[in-house]
Amino acid sequence: MQPERETLPEPALPGHVPCRHSQTPFEARPIRFASIPEACRPSGSSARLEGGHAGGMDAGVPRRYERAVVEMDDDHFHDQCGVFGVFGAKEASNLAYLGLHSLQHRGQEAAGIVSSNGEQLFVHRGMGLVQDVFTADQLDKLPGSSAIGHVRYTTAGGSHIKNAQPLAVDCGHGSIAVAHNGNLTNGLALRHQLERDGSIFASDSDTEVFVHLIARSKAQTMVDRVADALHQVEGAYSLVFLSPDELVAVRDPYGFRPLCLGELDGGYVLASEPPAFQLIGAKYIRDIEPGELVVINKDGLRSVRPFRTDPERRHMCIFEYVYFARPDASFDGISVYDARKRMGRALFEDQPVDADMVVPVPDSGVAAALGYAEAAGIPFELGLIRSHYVGRTFIEPAQSIRHFGVRLKLHPVLSLLEGKRVVVVDDSIVRGTTSRKIVKMIRDAGATEVHLRISSPPTSWPCFYGIDTPTREELIAAHKSVDEVNEYVTADSLGYLSLDGLKRAVGGDGFCSACFSGRYPIPITDELAPRRQLPLVGV
Numbered sequence: 001m002q003p004e005r006e007t008l009p010e011p012a013l014p015g016h017v018p019c020r021h022s023q024t025p026f027e028a029r030p031i032r033f034a035s036i037p038e039a040c041r042p043s044g045s046s047a048r049l050e051g052g053h054a055g056g057m058d059a060g061v062p063r064r065y066e067r068a069v070v071e072m073d074d075d076h077f078h079d080q081c082g083v084f085g086v087f088g089a090k091e092a093s094n095l096a097y098l099g100l101h102s103l104q105h106r107g108q109e110a111a112g113i114v115s116s117n118g119e120q121l122f123v124h125r126g127m128g129l130v131q132d133v134f135t136a137d138q139l140d141k142l143p144g145s146s147a148i149g150h151v152r153y154t155t156a157g158g159s160h161i162k163n164a165q166p167l168a169v170d171c172g173h174g175s176i177a178v179a180h181n182g183n184l185t186n187g188l189a190l191r192h193q194l195e196r197d198g199s200i201f202a203s204d205s206d207t208e209v210f211v212h213l214i215a216r217s218k219a220q221t222m223v224d225r226v227a228d229a230l231h232q233v234e235g236a237y238s239l240v241f242l243s244p245d246e247l248v249a250v251r252d253p254y255g256f257r258p259l260c261l262g263e264l265d266g267g268y269v270l271a272s273e274p275p276a277f278q279l280i281g282a283k284y285i286r287d288i289e290p291g292e293l294v295v296i297n298k299d300g301l302r303s304v305r306p307f308r309t310d311p312e313r314r315h316m317c318i319f320e321y322v323y324f325a326r327p328d329a330s331f332d333g334i335s336v337y338d339a340r341k342r343m344g345r346a347l348f349e350d351q352p353v354d355a356d357m358v359v360p361v362p363d364s365g366v367a368a369a370l371g372y373a374e375a376a377g378i379p380f381e382l383g384l385i386r387s388h389y390v391g392r393t394f395i396e397p398a399q400s401i402r403h404f405g406v407r408l409k410l411h412p413v414l415s416l417l418e419g420k421r422v423v424v425v426d427d428s429i430v431r432g433t434t435s436r437k438i439v440k441m442i443r444d445a446g447a448t449e450v451h452l453r454i455s456s457p458p459t460s461w462p463c464f465y466g467i468d469t470p471t472r473e474e475l476i477a478a479h480k481s482v483d484e485v486n487e488y489v490t491a492d493s494l495g496y497l498s499l500d501g502l503k504r505a506v507g508g509d510g511f512c513s514a515c516f517s518g519r520y521p522i523p524i525t526d527e528l529a530p531r532r533q534l535p536l537v538g539v
């Protein structure tokens with residue numbers, strides 16, 4: 001029996017974009033939101049800080065601890081999203097749920113699924129991990145044989161249900177939902193233009209620009225409207241769109257963010273990374289190519305190429321191989337695990353050192369450390385053990401205990417490290433704060449020498465293509481030499497992999513490496529716009 005669903009009035013719907021415009025005769029049609037009141041509830045770290053408990057683990061937190069919540073000192077770039085799509089499969093929302101689980105490393109602050117039963121869309125989104133956002137009951141309220149899903153990472157300030165995805169809108173062309181991995185470099189400029197023309201935005205997300213542009217398009221088909229919108233945006237996007245009867249997936253012409261295609265029992269699946277397919281028993285077919293748009297409906301799958309594409313435009317994010325992607329992922333036939341091992345080998349060639357053992361910073365430094373140890377011919381040892389039970393925030397037990405985030409996550413193996421010359425391999429240094437603590441931890445454990453080796457070049461530039469990075473001022477390598485960084489992290493020596501070595505490890509050219517080189521493949525319209533504008537001079 002079809003469960004009863006709640007249809008809420010338009011202004012109350014977070015992420016329900018009122019895409020009508022005074023001169024655009026769009027007619028409101030309700031999308032059925034499966035469980036909006038729960039999706040709206042505050043939860044996650046911000047709720048804890050404000051004392052707004054919503055059940056679960058928040059419910060029993062004593063009041064005196066409310067402000068004593070520390071962010072784990074995770075000194076990494078962060079991917080902002082993972083996307084998933086499925087068309088023509090039984091229990092599509094359950095498949096999306098499992099797919100999002102395997103993409104959870106790409107975003108932990110919000111998750112959502114929109115499903116279709118062929119006639120209308122059903123939505124559920126919430127703050128937190130996939131397993132916290134969805135229950136079996138909620139998945140039962142997302143019926144149909146097609147679905148798209150999204151996991152999102154944000155910095156604490158931007159963490160809000162209104163920015164959770166997929167965004168779902170209802171406009172004159174019908175219902176449409178979208179999930180986006182990436183960042184538009186002209187999103188702000190487009191948003192300002194749309195607002196000047198009368199559009200009202202319901203979120204801070206640049207993803208909403210897509211739906212406004214699609215809503216305004218005069219094209220006849222959904223595919224043409226999507227293509228119309230894409231011709232106006234610049235930047236990084238891997239997108240999945242869902243209408244009641246069609247799924248559209250597209251990757252930007254540079255291919256910054258990955259998007260892969262699989263097959264499941266005659267239906268199709270899409271995911272940011274192929275391990276999502278393995279979990280649901282789907283077969284990987286291929287990567288969606290940069291600039292390719294794929295349309296899936298009852299007639300099957302067809303590929304459209306709305307953009308000029310040539311191999312020289314290709315700029316997939318090289319950091320996917322360094323850190324973001326799961327080690328069991330492969331893109332275009334290049335295994336992330338193998339690439340990381342090659343980075344370790346190249347790192348030894350670039351930065352050799354005499355030592356007794358190679359120790360990885362778990363988990364992302366493991367494969368590179370193996371490669372380094374093999375090339376150096378010295379033992380690989382798990383001298384640091386990671387606690388898998390620490391989330392992004394932790395209640396500080398006493399005011400007197402400070403800066404213990406790293407020690408909560410990593411534990412030194414004293415019996416291994418004492419009296420040893422240790423090479424520590426990590427994937428990157430962003431601010432340097434975590435590296436400094438790790439070096440001290442290993443030295444305190446009795447190591448006689450600590451040599452830090454990094455399996456990527458110095459990260460000196462922020463990313464504008466969908467990765468959460470600190471400002472340039474906060475990037476330690478932007479304003480310190482390698483020797484000065486080493487002085488800060490207090491290692492006996494510090495060595496980075498060269499950019500050439502990194503490119504060799506991932507198979508050559510065709511990658512964005514702007515955070516290492518400062519050479520951005522697409523100009524940053526939004527960032528430069530305020531500087532171009534001259535101030536008014538009073539008279």
Ligand code: SF4
Pocket residue numbers: 077256316317318319320462463464465466467512513514515516
């Ligand atoms: S700037 Fe760095 S993190 Fe951003 S897309 Fe390019 S390589 Fe990836």
